[in-house]
Amino acid sequence: MLIQVEQLVKDYQLNKNQKGFFHAIKNLLMPEYQKKRAVNGISFSISEGEMVGFIGPNGAGKSTTVKILSGVLKPTSGKVIVNGMDPFRNRKKYVSQIGVVFGQRTQLWWDLPAEDTFDLLKTIYKIPDATFKKNMDMFSEMLDLHEFLHQPVRQLSLGQRMRADIAAAMIHEPAILFFDEPTIGLDIVAKERIREFIRSMNQEKGITMLFTTHDMQDIEKTCERMIVIDRGDIVCDSKVDEIRQFSDSERKLTVKFGRQYDRIELPGAQMIKEAGNTKTFQFRTNEVKIPELIAELMSRYEVLDLTVQETDIESIIKQIYEGGAPAYESVS
């Protein structure tokens, strides 16, 4: 395993000091801290060449995990080994072997042209001239950097800046990439461009990648595997295809009944929502056929209206966040 994470925990210390003069003195003598657990004992491993999407809502612990994996933060407890190294302890040697992008901030010099940052990185990583030129040419071509490399970074659009940041993270040819929300805030076209680039770097160069997002489309379009994190816990780790197959067969049936029924029994379907005489059921097309289900419904009850809807992956993920999709069992 290239990346191994076992029982990883990260607590942040929050200063819970109160305001006011006397409190200020007390705080100085006896500071009080409150713990905030951001990552709650997660475990996973990633093999060489894998491309893994790390998805979760805001505050789930995605950035914290990436910061630990990239050696920026020290874990509270647990084990993290990447390419045989402890990212935090072996930091100096480690950073030359990985590439990191944080979508919410830039590693480029803000007031200087992006090309100046590239020159700096060349020196820091001692990249030979030929390699540097080859990589600059490749990134310029693939990410259209030449349009804006000589402009001060602060003048760039978010999409341009993100492309330059991604190139900067890869200029020293790392075998492992950690991207934290590389598509955040971008429009559809810019997102698509980054997805395509990420995909080709994984497929053509075999770079192992973990990237976080809260956008399911990012994952559907780029990853084979996804890990879902919520409130510091991994709630699902599985192949994207398996979740897609699951969502492909799941349907929702919403029925408006002609009168009040105390109890409704519909073999093969589970009631998941109720609002007066309108009730919603969930069923799977590989367990019960739609015409049979509807025939059964009509023969038992007085029905005014009904609709059948598909479930998309996004709502499966939402169900997972909300305490597990009822019929979905993670296979891996």
Ligand SMILES: Nc1ncnc2c1ncn2[C@@H]1O[C@H](COP(=O)(O)OP(=O)(O)O)[C@@H](O)[C@H]1O
């Ligand atoms: N520096 C920090 N100090 C205190 N709490 C933090 C800090 N950074 C993150 N947190 C908290 O830890 C939790 C996880 O945050 P984060 O890893 O940034 O989540 P995500 O990237 O999934 O949105 C959140 O509740 C957040 O408020």
Ligand SMILES: [Mg+2]
């Ligand atoms: Mg984040």
